[in-house]
Amino acid sequence: MKRLIKTLTCTVAALVATTAVYAGEDAVLMINEEITIPTTAPAPEGSPLTELLSGWKFRSGETQALQMDDFDNPSFIFIDKARDQWVKVDGTEGKSCASCHEDVESFKGLRTELPRWNETKGKMYAMENYINDCRTERMGAEAWKWSKGNMTGMTSLISLQSRGLPVAVKTDGPASTAYELGKKLYYTRVGQLDMACSNCHEDNYGVMIRADHLSQGQINGFPTYRLKNAKINSVQARFKGCMKNIRAEPFKEGSEEFTALELYVASRGNGLAVESPAVRN
Ligand code: HEC
Ligand code: HEC
Numbered sequence: 001m002k003r004l005i006k007t008l009t010c011t012v013a014a015l016v017a018t019t020a021v022y023a024g025e026d027a028v029l030m031i032n033e034e035i036t037i038p039t040t041a042p043a044p045e046g047s048p049l050t051e052l053l054s055g056w057k058f059r060s061g062e063t064q065a066l067q068m069d070d071f072d073n074p075s076f077i078f079i080d081k082a083r084d085q086w087v088k089v090d091g092t093e094g095k096s097c098a099s100c101h102e103d104v105e106s107f108k109g110l111r112t113e114l115p116r117w118n119e120t121k122g123k124m125y126a127m128e129n130y131i132n133d134c135r136t137e138r139m140g141a142e143a144w145k146w147s148k149g150n151m152t153g154m155t156s157l158i159s160l161q162s163r164g165l166p167v168a169v170k171t172d173g174p175a176s177t178a179y180e181l182g183k184k185l186y187y188t189r190v191g192q193l194d195m196a197c198s199n200c201h202e203d204n205y206g207v208m209i210r211a212d213h214l215s216q217g218q219i220n221g222f223p224t225y226r227l228k229n230a231k232i233n234s235v236q237a238r239f240k241g242c243m244k245n246i247r248a249e250p251f252k253e254g255s256e257e258f259t260a261l262e263l264y265v266a267s268r269g270n271g272l273a274v275e276s277p278a279v280r281n
Contacts, residue, residue, distance in 0.1 A: 029056055029275070031068055037164050041271035048202055049216060052272050058205075058215040059280060063227065066279040075156055075225040075277035078232050082153035091141030097154075100138070104157055111162035111274050115263045117174040124178045124259045127155050128234070146253035152232035156223045159276035166273055167220050169266045178256075182264025185257060191248025197265075200242075212281070217242075218269040219262070221278025228281060235262050 029037045039054035056064060066072050087098045101107075110127070118125040121133075131154055132143040144151040171179040186197045200209065201217030208214070222235045233241075236253040239261060243250035251257040 027057070027061070027064055029054075029064070029068065031163075032070055035164060037273045037275055039273070039275075041166070041269075041273070044267075044270045047268065048198075049268070052218065052269055053205070053216050054272055054275060055215040055218055055221055055280060056275060056278060058213040060213075063279060063281050066227075067221075067275070073225065073277060073279055074230070075223075075232055075279070078149065078153040078225075079157045079160060079277065082150075082157040085150060085154060086157070091135065091139035093138065093140040095139050097134070100134075105161055107158045108161045109165060111159040111276060112165050112168045114169070115178075115259050115266070116170060117178075119174075124175065124256070124263060126236075126254070126259050126262060127158060128254065129259075131155070131158075147234045147237040149231065152223050152234055155234065156232055156277045159223060159274065162274045163276060164273050166271050167266060167269050169263060169270060171263065171267045175263060178260040178263050179267065181257065182260035182262070182267075185261050186264055191243065191246035193246040193248075195246045197242070216268075217265065218272060219265050220269045220272040221275040221280070223276060224278045224280050226280050232277065235265075239265075 027039075029039050031037060039057050041052040043049045043052055056067060066074070070076050083104075085097070086104055087096050089096045089099075097104075115124050115126040117123075118129070121129075128144075128146050128151060131151065135141040136143050144154075169175075189196045189199070197217060200214055205214050205216045219235045219238075222238070223232045224238070225231070226233050234253070236258045239258055240250040240253065251261075
């Protein structure tokens with residue numbers, strides 16, 4: 001704790017003189033030696049950022065490389081399991097995902113739009129909400145936990161179908177209330193360290209914090225495999241981790257607050273290409 005505060009203080013002091021320099025600035029994200037995915041994008045109108053930068057750009061060459069080949073990317077072990085799950089009958093209705101959705105490729109583009117307003121339910125929906133509705137209301141199966149392996153494997157498999165497409169969440173109309181809430185949360189200082197998301201990911205991206213290279217905290221690569229915990233991490237699990245690091249009480253996964261924050265953070269990356277499943281440290 002003391003050490004973290006000290007590091008933060010030093011970091012902030014050092015910042016004044018530091019311009020944003022990130023590792024692998026010129027590196028190109030080419031996957032399987034065939035698909036090139038842009039890792040920068042022009043900032044959307046009204047953005048506080050001058051340019052959008054994928055978190056991939058801030059990682060070391062070694063970590064970057066793991067995302068450049070699907071055979072090296074550990075996410076694909078879990079994605080293969082999700083493919084089995086896709087056709088597995090589960091629940092009282094005797095159905096699998098494939099009984100109704102045929103091919104998972106039909107979900108192409110879905111990742112770019114989520115979270116979004118669900119008119120029928122009258123609330124914001126993340127991908128996890130849709131999947132669990134299908135499980136509980138259509139299959140007669142149990143809901144999956146937000147960040148457990150079967151869920152993160154499935155969200156990765158579905159998100160993979162949108163790889164390379166630009167993030168394009170809607171923030172107006174019925175989504176505007178959630179957008180405003182998410183924005184407020186992003187800029188509100190919380191926790192014992194009294195910091196907001198923006199203090200790190202907007203004011204200080206490009207600098208080192210402990211041994212970690214601060215990024216813009218974009219979510220275009222989620223769900224993301226992390227070397228640190230050797231599993232796939234949901235967006236909201238990542239938010240939880242950042243809140244814990246500043247000694248704040250995190251919101252619950254699936255809560256109105258976190259889904260609003262997910263929408264807001266996604267909108268800060270509107271235009272960045274989907275990289276799911278990304279690899280991070
Ligand atoms: C009994 C049929 C049925 C089964 C089984 C089923 N779904 Fe669905 N699913 C639907 C229908 C119908 C919708 C559309 C709901 C709507 O538009 O409001 C849907 C919507 C979705 C969506 C949101 C798509 C979108 O474009 O908004 C996702 C993601 C999804 N299902 C995933 C799954 C997964 C994963 C499974 C297996 C665990 C599954 N579904 C099982 C019928 C089913
Ligand atoms: C004390 C600084 C700090 C604060 C405050 C902070 N984070 Fe982070 N965050 C980090 C660090 C360090 C990492 C790992 C390196 C990186 O990707 O920036 C990280 C990573 C992330 C990532 C993963 C990015 C990627 O490309 O994989 C997301 C998303 C994120 N943070 C969101 C948030 C949100 C939302 C908040 C506010 C609730 C927040 N962070 C608050 C330090 C912070």
